[in-house]
Amino acid sequence: MIRSMTAFARRDTQGDWGVLTCEIRTVNHRYLEPSFRLPEALRELENRFREQLRTQLRRGKVDVALRFQSTETRPRLEIDESMAKAVNDAANHINRMLDNPAHLSALDVLRWPGVLASAEQDYSSAKKAADGLFAETVSELVSVREREGERLRPLFDERLETMATLVADVRKLMPTLLQAQEETLRNRFAQARVELDPDRLAQEMVMLAQKSDVAEELDRLDAHIQEVTHVFQSDEAIGRKLDFLMQELNREANTLSSKSIDARVTRAAVDLKVLIEQMREQVQNVE
Known part of the structure; x- marks a missing residue:
């Protein structure tokens, strides 16, 4: 959820x-x-x-x-009468000892520590x-x-579906691209008027296939997309896991772009990265 x-x-x-x-x-x-x-x-x-x-x-x-x-x-105040009397008696005792005694006011008595206190309230x-x-x-x-999260779900589902479609399109496109690359090599040999060596051609095709092999990246992209869908069904906090999966998706999209041998694959990789970034921004707000 x-x-x-x-x-x-x-x-x-x-x-x-x-x-x-x-x-x-x-x-x-x-x-x-x-x-x-x-x-x-x-x-x-x-x-x-x-x-x-x-x-x-x-x-x-x-x-x-x-x-x-x-x-x-209004706060309730309590007066400790015994303390007030003791203060007054002490003041009178001192006054009898002085030549010019000072009278003690009621406020002076109330200011004495312990004479006045706020009543304890029952909360x-x-x-x-x-x-x-x-x-x-x-x-x-x-x-x-939860309601806010459910509003985000269609946005995630829509982007995941589009990403899965892009991956499937690239997967279907790859055999055609490799065949086109083979024809390009044959034409280059012909234009250079070099005798076509089947072994040399096979070697060039193997090197090209290794360089442009994106099967692993496509498999990982599919696996990560499925994992994101699975994580959405969990009742636990999923934000951190989704953040990690966004990083993995972005890494595979970058690799797909770097191995591209055709503009269509490059466009697909760019579209994937845009979709991943849109999801990543929303994931930052998921618990």
Whole structure:
């Protein structure tokens, strides 16, 4: 199955604790590289989210943004009255020792470490909701990647079919080309008024056949085309394997071009390289 590495998914949910919004955006990357932007209240969920991503995705740069709007619009403050009284008593004690005592204001007492603290808020319900929301968003993201990948499949199939046709055409053409080359050699001997030596002609034809033998290249091209088709049926991540196969296809097309003895073979090799490059560009975005 083809999965694109470019996708976006967004889900949100709400409850008595507030509103949660999760957005995940992915682009192509050689490896799986997730990054997270989480609110401080939910920061401890990051490791759990990373593990979930590893089970669902294989490659891609993944940006996760989780926003949390709590119903607690104003922070609750708690005063440690015993600490405040102790600070006040200490200040009064010092004032009695001074000639010009300074009065201690309420704000001075509140600034003293340990007197004022934010009440610990219970985010357990929000964390549980964030877990479910993240799983839903990842599931939607995977579905989007699969749909995007399926849109690419006809493009690959069309190019693979055209490549197979080009290879078959060159294979059919080769016997005719070799026969034409033999006739060319005979004509050159005749024009030079050199006695036609059957052994010399056979030797020249063997050398020509060796130089222009592209049977191996054509066989490899056919094998690689079939392998690409087979890889598309795999449920695993196929991007790296496809990238390797594109390199192999391009290598064989280059060799076919270098061994060409006819403009038609050269054109076929060039067309093959164009098709391979078009596929390679799309493969860079396949998981």
